Amino acid sequence: MQTSGVPISFSLRMRSVASARGTWIVVGMLLLIQLAVSLAGGHNQLPRLYETLGVTQATVFSGEVWRLLTYGLLHGGWAHVTLNTLCLLLLGARIEIILGPVAVWRTLIVGTITGGIFHALAVPGGPDAAILVGASGGCMALLILLTTLSPESRMWPLPVSARSLGIGVMAAELLLALMDPRLGVPGFSAGGEMLVRQGLGGWFAVGHACHFGGGMAGFLFG
Numbered sequence: 509m510q511t512s513g514v515p516i517s518f519s520l521r522m523r524s525v526a527s528a529r530g531t532w533i534v535v536g537m538l539l540l541i542q543l544a545v546s547l548a549g550g551h552n553q554l555p556r557l558y559e560t561l562g563v564t565q566a567t568v569f570s571g572e573v574w575r576l577l578t579y580g581l582l583h584g585g586w587a588h589v590t591l592n593t594l595c596l597l598l599l600g601a602r603i604e605i606i607l608g609p610v611a612v613w614r615t616l617i618v619g620t621i622t623g624g625i626f627h628a629l630a631v632p633g634g635p636d637a638a639i640l641v642g643a644s645g646g647c648m649a650l651l652i653l654l655t656t657l658s659p660e661s662r663m664w665p666l667p668v669s670a671r672s673l674g675i676g677v678m679a680a681e682l683l684l685a686l687m688d689p690r691l692g693v694p695g696f697s698a699g700g701e702m703l704v705r706q707g708l709g710g711w712f713a714v715g716h717a718c719h720f721g722g723g724m725a726g727f728l729f730g
Contacts (some may be wrong), residue, residue, distance in 0.1 A: 524601045530609020531600030534616060535593045538643060541581055542589040551584055558582060562639035568628040576624035577617070582641040592643045599650040606657060612650070615729055619649020619722035626721025632690050640715050645722030652678065652723040656730025678723050685716040 525531075548554055561578040568575060583589035600612045623645020631637065655674030666673060686693050687700035689712070703711060 521601075524605055525597050528597070528601035528604045528609075528612075530604050530612050531596055533609075534600070534613070535596055538581065538583070538589055538593055538596075542583055542586065545582070546586070551582070558639050558641060562641045563624045563627055564637045564639055565628045565631060566637065568624065576621045579624055579639075579641050580616075580620040580643045580646055583643070584641060588642055592647055595647040596643065596650070599647065599654055603650060603654055603657075611729075615649045615653055615726060616643070616646035618729070619646040619725040621645075622725040623648065623715070623718035623722035626724075627715055627718040630685055630691065630717035631688070631715075638713065640718060642715070644715060645718045645725075648677075648681075648719045648722035649726035649729070652726030653730045654726075656727055674723075674727075678720065678727075681716045681720040681723065684711060684714075685720055688712045688716070 545551060545554060545557075551558055561575060561582055563575045563579040583592065596616075600616075603615070604612050620643065624640065627640045627645075631640075652674050655670035659669065659671035659674070661670045662668070668676075683696075685691075686696040687703070689697050689700040689704060691697060700712065703709065
């Protein structure tokens with residue numbers, strides 16, 4: 509069946525996104541923070557803010573555990589925050605219908621913390637260590653929670669089951685985390701170095717360990 513040429517399932521999906529107040533609160537907060545950062549000159553003009561709130565191995569291991577929450581509030585730019593907020597809306601709205609807004613907030617918080625912990629454990633520190641920011645760990649927790657709750661559902665717009673998507677995403681994140689040449693994992697690092705030689709070193713600028721840690725939190729919730 510269709511309504512005005514648009515599948516009813518799509519119409520219902522858009523209405524669920526629009527009515528997901530709990531998810532919109534988080535999205536609005538992240539967008540307002542990014543707007544304030546942009547008005548102040550962008551992340552390149554605020555290095556002290558990112559150094560204070562972001563996650564690195566050294567800062568977390570020195571006891572600044574509050575960073576495991578604050579890093580999720582900052583992003584590297586509008587493209588970064590737009591991608592994460594779109595994921596939050598699409599995933600959070602569906603979970604909010606099933607479990608309510610509190611479950612969305614709880615999953616985001618625990619996924620963010622767990623993602624930060626995995627990043628601190630996996631990514632070497634040092635003066636040149638990249639600073640982890642962004643809500644990707646929480647987004648991954650929402651994704652894997654949804655695929656665990658409803659493994660046989662189809663994950664629009666991809667023509668695959670939720671179970672297959674969840675397994676594929678988690679396997680890819682774990683593999684890329686292990687292949688990071690900075691870790692020196694025998695066998696895996698050789699593959700990572702090959703990707704770097706092929707001009708794909710940018711793949712290791714992404715927080716794969718963070719994503720995997722957030723996904724583990726979502727799986728345990730599920």
